[in-house]
Amino acid sequence: MNEPSQWTPNRRDFLALAGLSATAVALGSGAPAGATPGGDRVPADPFRLGVASGDPEPTSVVLWTRLAPDPLAEDGHGGMPAHPVDVHYEVAEDERFARVVRRGRAVASPELAHSVHPEVEGLRPGREYFYRFRAGGEISPVGRTRTAPAPGSGVGRLSFAMASCQAWYHGHFTAYRHLAEEDVDLVFFLGDYVYEYAINSGNLWRQGVSVGPAHDATVRTLEQYRLRYALFKTDPHLQRVHARVPWVGTWDDHEVQNNYADAHSQYGISIEDFERQRAVAYRAYYENMPLRRSSLPDGPDMRLYRRLSWGSLADVHVLDTRQYRDDFPTDSTAGGEHTDPGRSILGERQERWLDQGLRHSRATWNVLAQQVVLAQIDRDTGPGRTFSMDQWDGFTANRDRLFAAVRRYGIGNLVALTGDIHRHVAAELKADFDDPDSATIGTELVTTSVGSDGDGAPTDRYTELWLANPHVKFYDGRRGYVLGTMTPERLTSEFKIVDYVQRDDAAPVSTVARFVTEAGRPGLKREA
Amino acid sequence: MSGIVPEVGDLTFEGGIGRIDIRWRARRPYRPLVDHFAVYGSPDPRFRPSPETLIGKTIDTRLRHEGLGPERRTWYYRVVTVDAAGRWSRPAGPLRASSAESVTVSGRPVAVVGEFDRKGLELALSPNGYAQYPARFPDGADYLHGVSTPGADWPYLHPGPADRWAGSRAHTFRFRFDLPSAPEADLVLAMWLIDTHASIPGRVEISCNGTAIADVALENGATRGSLEGDATAPGSPLKPSVVELPVPASALVTGRNVLTLHKGEGSWHAYDALGVFDPA
Numbered sequence: 001m002n003e004p005s006q007w008t009p010n011r012r013d014f015l016a017l018a019g020l021s022a023t024a025v026a027l028g029s030g031a032p033a034g035a036t037p038g039g040d041r042v043p044a045d046p047f048r049l050g051v052a053s054g055d056p057e058p059t060s061v062v063l064w065t066r067l068a069p070d071p072l073a074e075d076g077h078g079g080m081p082a083h084p085v086d087v088h089y090e091v092a093e094d095e096r097f098a099r100v101v102r103r104g105r106a107v108a109s110p111e112l113a114h115s116v117h118p119e120v121e122g123l124r125p126g127r128e129y130f131y132r133f134r135a136g137g138e139i140s141p142v143g144r145t146r147t148a149p150a151p152g153s154g155v156g157r158l159s160f161a162m163a164s165c166q167a168w169y170h171g172h173f174t175a176y177r178h179l180a181e182e183d184v185d186l187v188f189f190l191g192d193y194v195y196e197y198a199i200n201s202g203n204l205w206r207q208g209v210s211v212g213p214a215h216d217a218t219v220r221t222l223e224q225y226r227l228r229y230a231l232f233k234t235d236p237h238l239q240r241v242h243a244r245v246p247w248v249g250t251w252d253d254h255e256v257q258n259n260y261a262d263a264h265s266q267y268g269i270s271i272e273d274f275e276r277q278r279a280v281a282y283r284a285y286y287e288n289m290p291l292r293r294s295s296l297p298d299g300p301d302m303r304l305y306r307r308l309s310w311g312s313l314a315d316v317h318v319l320d321t322r323q324y325r326d327d328f329p330t331d332s333t334a335g336g337e338h339t340d341p342g343r344s345i346l347g348e349r350q351e352r353w354l355d356q357g358l359r360h361s362r363a364t365w366n367v368l369a370q371q372v373v374l375a376q377i378d379r380d381t382g383p384g385r386t387f388s389m390d391q392w393d394g395f396t397a398n399r400d401r402l403f404a405a406v407r408r409y410g411i412g413n414l415v416a417l418t419g420d421i422h423r424h425v426a427a428e429l430k431a432d433f434d435d436p437d438s439a440t441i442g443t444e445l446v447t448t449s450v451g452s453d454g455d456g457a458p459t460d461r462y463t464e465l466w467l468a469n470p471h472v473k474f475y476d477g478r479r480g481y482v483l484g485t486m487t488p489e490r491l492t493s494e495f496k497i498v499d500y501v502q503r504d505d506a507a508p509v510s511t512v513a514r515f516v517t518e519a520g521r522p523g524l525k526r527e528a
Numbered sequence: 529m530s531g532i533v534p535e536v537g538d539l540t541f542e543g544g545i546g547r548i549d550i551r552w553r554a555r556r557p558y559r560p561l562v563d564h565f566a567v568y569g570s571p572d573p574r575f576r577p578s579p580e581t582l583i584g585k586t587i588d589t590r591l592r593h594e595g596l597g598p599e600r601r602t603w604y605y606r607v608v609t610v611d612a613a614g615r616w617s618r619p620a621g622p623l624r625a626s627s628a629e630s631v632t633v634s635g636r637p638v639a640v641v642g643e644f645d646r647k648g649l650e651l652a653l654s655p656n657g658y659a660q661y662p663a664r665f666p667d668g669a670d671y672l673h674g675v676s677t678p679g680a681d682w683p684y685l686h687p688g689p690a691d692r693w694a695g696s697r698a699h700t701f702r703f704r705f706d707l708p709s710a711p712e713a714d715l716v717l718a719m720w721l722i723d724t725h726a727s728i729p730g731r732v733e734i735s736c737n738g739t740a741i742a743d744v745a746l747e748n749g750a751t752r753g754s755l756e757g758d759a760t761a762p763g764s765p766l767k768p769s770v771v772e773l774p775v776p777a778s779a780l781v782t783g784r785n786v787l788t789l790h791k792g793e794g795s796w797h798a799y800d801a802l803g804v805f806d807p808a
Contacts, residue, residue, distance in 0.1 A: 075614060076563070082614050110613040111560070220587045221564035222612055273588040276557050280587060283561055283612060299558035 038084030038107040042136030043069040046080070046114075049230060050239030051133060053145035053246040054290030055308065056186070058125035061145050061246060063089055064290035065133050066115035067108050071234055074214045076226030080114045087116045088134040091123070095130050095142060108135070113226050115287040125150035126311075143243040146185060148310055152362070154488075155311035159183065161245070162482040164190040164252075164419025165449030168232040169199045171206050171501030175450045175481050176237035178496065178509035180244055182483060185310075187245045190419030190447060191252025191371040193285075194228045196220075205454045205502045220277050225284035233288065237505065242290075249289055250304055250318050252371040252420055256281040259390055262347075263300070264327040275300040305350050307357055314486060315363040317354055319370035321345045321392075329394065334378075334385035338394045345372075345395035354402070359409045364488050364519055366406075368416045373425070374399065375416075375444050376433035381468045391420070403431065406441055412520050414442030415491060417484075422449040422456070424482070424495045425466060426474040426515055428523045436470045440523040445493050447482040455479070455500045458512075473524045474513050491517040492527075533560060533617040536589070536607050541625035545770045546597055548625045550605050551590040560611040567591045568619070569605040577606055577619050585610075598630035598644070631716040631772055631805040638715060639673040639705035640803030641682045646768055648722045648757040648800050654684035655757035658796075661685060662694055673705040682799070685754055688730045690795040698792040705804060710782045714774040716807050717787065720800035721746070723753025723766040730794015732771075736787050739779040744771055746797055753798030768800065775804060 046067040053063050065087065070079025090103035101123065106116040116133075123129060126149040133140040149155045161184045166173065179187070196219040197203065199211050211231070219228050233239065253259050256278055259266045265274040279300040286297055295303055304320040324347025329337035337343075344351060358366060368374070372391040376399075380386040387393035406414050414429065429442035448456070456478040466475045480497035494514045498507040514528040536552040543549075550567060564585045568577035575581050583593050583605070593603065606621035632644045641651075648654050653661060661683055671681050686701055687694035717734065724730075729746035750767040759766040775787070787804070791797070 077614055112612075221585055222561070222587075223563055223585075223610075269588070276554070276562065277587045279558055279561060280563060280612075299561075 038086040038109070040086055040136050041081070042067065042085055042138055043079060043081070044138065045069050046135050046138050047133065047140040049078070049233045050242055051131070051140050051143040052242035052290040053131065053143055055248060055292055055306070056146060056148045056246045057308070058148045058150050059123050060119055060121045061123065061129070061147055062117055062119045062290050062292045063091075063131050063133075063143070063145070064115065064117055065140055066113060066287060067135055068114070068230060071230040072212075072227065074223070074227060076223030076230075077110060077113060078226075078230060080110065082110050084109045085114060085135055089118055089120075089131060091120050091129050091131045093127070093129060095144075097130065097132070101129070113284070113287045117291060117293065119292055123147045125153070126155075141243055145246045148308065149313075150311065151309060153311040155313040156487060158185055158310045158313055158486040160186040160188055160484045160486070162188045162190060162417050162419070162445065162447035162484065163450050164447050165192040165422055165452040166232060166238070167192075167195050167449070167452035168235060169204045169206055169211075170454045171451045171479065172505035173235045173237040173450055174498045174501050174505045174507050175479055175496070175509070176235070176241045177505055178498070179481050180237060180240040184245055184483065187241060187247045188369045188417050189247055189249035190369065190417060191250060192254040192419065192449075192452065193249070193251065193289075194225075194232050195254045195452070196228070196257055206451075207503050222280035222284060225281055226287065229284055229288040247290055248308060248316065248318060248369060250320060250369060250371060251285060251322060253322055255285050256322070259328075260322065261325045261327045262323060266328070305353065309363065312363055313488060314365040314367055315357065315361045316367040316369055317357050319346065319354070319368055320350065321371050323347070324350055325395070328389050332387075332389045334387055338387065338389055339396045341397040343395045344398045345392060346398060351398065351401065355405050358405050358411055361409070361411065365413045365415060365486055365491065366411050368414070370416060370418060372420045373418055373444070373446060375427040375429055375469070375471060377466065377469055377472070379465055381465055403429070403441060407431070413491075413517075413522065415517070416442060416444040418444055418446040421446060422453045423462065423466070424448040424474065424476040424478075424480065424497070424512070425472060426493065426495070426513070426524050427469075428471045428473065430471050433471060442522050443491070443517045443524060445482055445484070448476065448478065448480050448497070450479060450481065451501060453479075454502050473526065474515070476512050478512075480509070489519055491519075493517070533609050533611045533615050535617040535620040536565065536609055537620065539605070539607065539621055539623040541605075541623060543625060543627045545628050545630045545772060546594065548593045548596065548603060548627050549590060550593065550607070550623065550625065552607050552620065554589050554609075560613065560615070562587070563610045563612050563614070565589070565591075566608045566610055567593075567605060568608065569593060569603050571601070571603055573604045573622060573624070575604060577608055596627045598633045600626055600629035602626045630718065630770065631807050632718050632803070635716060635805035635807045638707070638804040638806055639703070640801060641671060641673075641703065642678045642799065642801035644718065644720050644801045644803070646720075646722060646759040646800055648684045648753070648798055650678050651682050651684035651799055652678070652680055656755045658685045658687075658754050659693065661687065668699045669701040671701070671703050673703070682802070684757060685796050685798050686789070686791055687796045688791040688794045690725070690728050690730065694796075698790060700791070701789045703787040703789070703802060704784060705787075706784055707780060707782060710780055711777050711806065713808060714777050715780065716805045717771075717773055717775050718801075718803050718805060719771040720802070721749070721753075721769050721771070722757060722759045722798050722800045723751070724749030724769065724797045725795035726751040728794040729797060730791060732797070733790040733792060734773075734787065735790070736775050736779040737781060737785055739776075741775060741779060742773050744773070746771070746794070749797070754796060757798070759800070
């Protein structure tokens with residue numbers, strides 16, 4: 001099963017392809033599970049939300065699409081009929097699909113908003129592939145993806161982009177227009193793919209668009225979350241980046257609700273009601289992301305933390321700092337409750353998993369792909385001290401345990417990739433943040449937002465605050481993304497910005513700073 | 529509709545003035561996954577769920593039906609569970625429920641400021657003159673029924689310590705009125721608001737002739753009542769709320785009485801009207 005095919009079907013063959021013995025079929029996952037076949041009746045133009053791939057492993061990758069001929073249908077079902085539909089896919093070594101190596105079938109069901117997540121196995125390590133879907137007589141746009149290098153193999157380079165915080169209503173996704181032209185192996189998305197806020201004249205800063213009244217409501221039900229993902233995913237630049245590069249994503253708070261912590265809402269919602277909201281939010285997240293079935297939610301729970309390897313070059317630990325964290329401390333006094341040794345932002349099980357991952361890592365670089373700022377940031381520019389209880393500063397003991405593990409296991413090249421704050425920031429991770437002369441044990445790259453907060457400016461009212469922390473080496477308040485190039489010798493990070501996003505998507509991109517982190521010498525050396 | 533999706537159970541309600549809070553119990557909310565609960569309602573007990581009778585959708589196990597007016601109203605409700613595939617449960621209910629009647633309907637006015645009409649436009653500085661408040665009312669309002677007038681002497685906005693524009697301090701309003709004789713039964717204070725601050729509406733400490741009678745936590749509003757004063761306007765963003773509570777007969781005296789409203793916590797609230805009523 002799933003041996004590379006010698007047959008090289010053309011587009012007409014793909015249209016005729018159905019019910020092949022070598023198909024992998026299951027409820028949206030493509031697993032060979034003898035699932036009930038779906039139908040072939042599909043409304044016209046069902047691929048309006050695009051295609052995507054993600055979580056590459058050496059011999060497999062997960063593909064994604066969600067059938068939605070009417071993406072903004074207010075019931076959240078995208079204009080699809082309430083019955084399962086067969087979705088066929090094929091994977092080729094070339095863009096013209098002359099060398100198809102895998103094909104299969106997944107069932108798009110209304111339970112998962114007609115999304116499919118086939119995991120294509122049996123691919124060759126470290127290779128580029130192309131894929132497409134068919135539903136009924138409709139064929140999707142072609143996507144490009146790639147597999148990870150073979151385990152432990154020597155790898156010369158990993159190029160990646162970082163993105164986060166895409167408040168569609170605050171501006172155009174100009175950053176994605178430029179990112180789509182970059183030659184990168186992976187996109188790390190670091191949280192806030194959607195926002196739950198009502199969209200109305202007060203926050204619709206993206207010019208040239210309008211939204212109906214169904215969007216002017218705080219998102220809490222599944223149909224609302226589905227509609228919100230559909231709205232954001234209608235952006236052509238976002239679709240293009242998804243189609244061109246495999247994504248490795250994690251969430252932050254706004255995929256559910258601002259500043260939530262585990263089952264605790266900050267808006268007075270009972271735990272029972274909020275768990276139900278979290279369940280539908282997690283379901284919608286899964287439906288709209290290229291995630292493996294190991295992340296399929298179970299009620300209000302969803303396993304999102306996971307690990308990927310890029311040969312011997314990098315181990316990537318994708319973290320979830322929302323689902324298991326302790327609630328906000330009742331007293332946020334600096335040095336008080338937030339330093340309680342019992343507090344955790346990862347939760348006990350994920351802490352243990354990360355500890356073991358670091359312990360066994362043999363990679364040159366250990367990357368934490370995560371949400372909220374890891375470095376200590378004192379927010380009082382005067383003699384006092386104030387810390388954010390929403391970031392790792394609210395869980396100092398957890399950070400201490402992480403840093404202790406890094407030192408204990410001799411992790412020489414720790415890199416945290418972070419989002420959340422809508423600003424570009426580069427910081428050094430210190431053994432003792434209160435002692436600038438203490439050892440630097442890692443590097444943190446914080447990417448700004450794609451859309452959130454609108455145009456922005458190079459400096460703003462937070463610039464002084466951030467730069468007053470001596471381990472913070474860079475700050476910029478505009479929209480953009482970060483490009484990283486990792487080799488066995490060094491990590492080069494380029495902070496990209498666009499000058500405006502509200503008016504239109506025409507702003508050019510520029511590099512506002514470039515840093516080098518030498519392997520074996522944590523920290524930041526500014527080159528530009 | 530489908531037997532696969534379980535219907536909710538234990539429908540109950542609580543009636544307030546102008547509102548009915550409906551509650552229920554969810555059964556197996558994760559298998560299949562509940563998309564939302566849809567609440568349908570009508571004054572007609574024989575109604576069927578339809579887009580025309582949809583009151584609202586929620587992921588919670590409760591929904592507030594608002595805007596029912598000050599008179600007592602009886603409605604019938606049915607709750608449908610919609611699952612992730614778009615399937616419906618059988619409708620639960622119907623639940624017969626009633627709102628409470630306002631004393632402004634059932635009682636006799638003793639002394640009032642303004643009209644109970646979901647508008648604050650007749651009050652001083654309305655609809656958006658709050659910046660003049662510190663100069664016009666440096667000591668808060670002091671209103672004498674029968675002498676003072678709403679448009680000159682009772683500001684539409686009652687600030688709190690969270691309002692920097694009003695000095696970041698507590699503000700006290702006084703409402704003076706005369707009674708020909710001390711009442712044998714409790715009277716009722718009706719304080720209708722057209723809006724409050726969305727996140728810090730604060731509390732009002734109410735006393736009568738020096739006797740504390742209530743410490744009221746106000747409901748969250750929409751933070752627009754400082755700028756507009758008509759909650760009946762189509763599409764109005766204002767979020768009105770109602771406070772009605774007894775004024776004990778033991779706190780009232782023959783002759784001059786003074787009700788004191790002290791805003792010592794939170795931000796402003798915006799008045800619709802205020803009054804003392806005899807509920808008999």
